[in-house]
Amino acid sequence: MNQKKGKLTHKELCLLGARWIFNESYSVEKDPWRILIEPGFREEMPDIFAFNKYHSVLIECKASRADFLADKKEPFRQNPQLGIGQRRFYLVNEGVASQEEMPDRWQLLIAYDKNTILLPEDYFPPTSWDCGNLYDFNIRNATNEIDLMWSWNYRKEHDCLPVFPVERPNLIHPGYWKQEGWLEKNIPLEAT
Numbered sequence: 792m793n794q795k796k797g798k799l800t801h802k803e804l805c806l807l808g809a810r811w812i813f814n815e816s817y818s819v820e821k822d823p824w825r826i827l828i829e830p831g832f833r834e835e836m837p838d839i840f841a842f843n844k845y846h847s848v849l850i851e852c853k854a855s856r857a858d859f860l861a862d863k864k865e866p867f868r869q870n871p872q873l874g875i876g877q878r879r880f881y882l883v884n885e886g887v888a889s890q891e892e893m894p895d896r897w898q899l900l901i902a903y904d905k906n907t908i909l910l911p912e913d914y915f916p917p918t919s920w921d922c923g924n925l926y927d928f929n930i931r932n933a934t935n936e937i938d939l940m941w942s943w944n945y946r947k948e949h950d951c952l953p954v955f956p957v958e959r960p961n962l963i964h965p966g967y968w969k970q971e972g973w974l975e976k977n978i979p980l981e982a983t
């Protein structure tokens with residue numbers, strides 16, 4: 792395994808999580824994930840929200856223990872039916888949280904370095920939907936999920952998606968948009 796390089800920032804965790812969800816589902820060619828990173832939203836502001844035709848995934852990235860503990864107090868964590876994501880994950884730096892602290896049906900992912908995620912022994916990938924509802928949130932805030940999906944669709948139709956390599960068109964980072972002039976920011980998607 793790579794030499795450990797220290798704690799990742801929130802932005803680095805988000806990029807690692809987006810690459811992870813993309814790579815986990817890359818073989819699903821008929822219906823790949825559409826991935827939004829920090830899309831900004833009303834009540835729940837997800838770090839990563841991914842969806843395809845049938846499923847949705849939420850990944851919350853926490854760089855510090857204080858951020859993790861504060862997130863657990865949010866109303867949509869206390870009442871999971873108010874939250875989004877059929878599958879839900881925390882992606883944290885080592886030592887920020889433990890499996891025992893995970894809310895019911897959440898899975899813990901630990902960032903080892905900028906290119907490596909440690910998975911729990913009982914891990915079920917987001918593309919595996921045969922876990923017997925052990926990790927599924929079948930009752931969730933579908934209205935907020937639909938709003939996020941429409942937001943992605945609007946940005947795509949109005950040519951205000953960020954500029955990324957053509958072979959990876961579904962990865963969205965909201966900080967860089969085509970506007971009057973346009974700006975290109977290349978987010979690395981492969982291990983470097």
